[in-house]
Amino acid sequence: MDMRETPGVTPPHPAPDVFGHVGYQLKRAHAALRAAMDQALRAHGLTVPQYSCLEVLAARPGMSNADLARATFVSRQSMNVVLRGLQDAGLLTRPATVETGRARPATLTGEGRRRLRAAQEAVYAIEARLVRAVHEDRLPALLADLDRMARALSD
Structure with missing residues (x-):
């Protein structure tokens, strides 16, 4: 028996091997994106999770x-570390206590907004490279397909 074959298991779609599987290609694209972002954000003194946190807070303050x-x-444990680091760096604020519940809403500081804008230039340039790799007529369908894929695994 060929070592690449698994008896009784049918692949989810025709592919000569694992390198042609959708999941593998998604992971490959994600790894390339993450590596490019890691490199670009290093110049701004940020990690990908820190940058992502700043982006989300800019869109939805108080989360x-x-x-x-x-x-x-x-x-949540990792986010605690991210928030503490961003707060220590003066990029966001959170109240020491809250009147009800335990959630302490975070808000960007002026320096946080400035650092985010500078980092966005680098990250958006990376995303532009991704987008240019897809024909403009196909981009809406790709985004819709990726959304459906995520939903299929979340349902």
């Missing part, structure tokens, strides 16, 4: 740790 964790695809 809680749990909401930020979900929106940036990290654990």
Whole structure:
């Protein structure tokens, strides 16, 4: 038997091997995006999770740790570390206490908005490279397909 074959298992779609699978190609694209972002953000003194947190807070100020964790695809524990680092760097503020509940809403500082704008230039240039790799007529369909794929695994 060929070592590449698994008896009784049918591949999800025709592909000569794992390198042609959708999941592998998605992971490959994600790894390339992450590496490019890591490199670009280093010049701004930010990590990808820190940048993502700043982006989300700019769009939706006042989000809680749990909401930020979900929106940036990290654990709540990791988001605690990210928030503490951003707060220590003066890029966001959170109240020391809240009147009700435990959620301490985070808000960008002026320096946080400035650092985000500078980093956005680098990150948006990377995204532009991604977008240019797809014919403009196909981009809306690609985005819709990616959304459906994520939903299919989340349902």
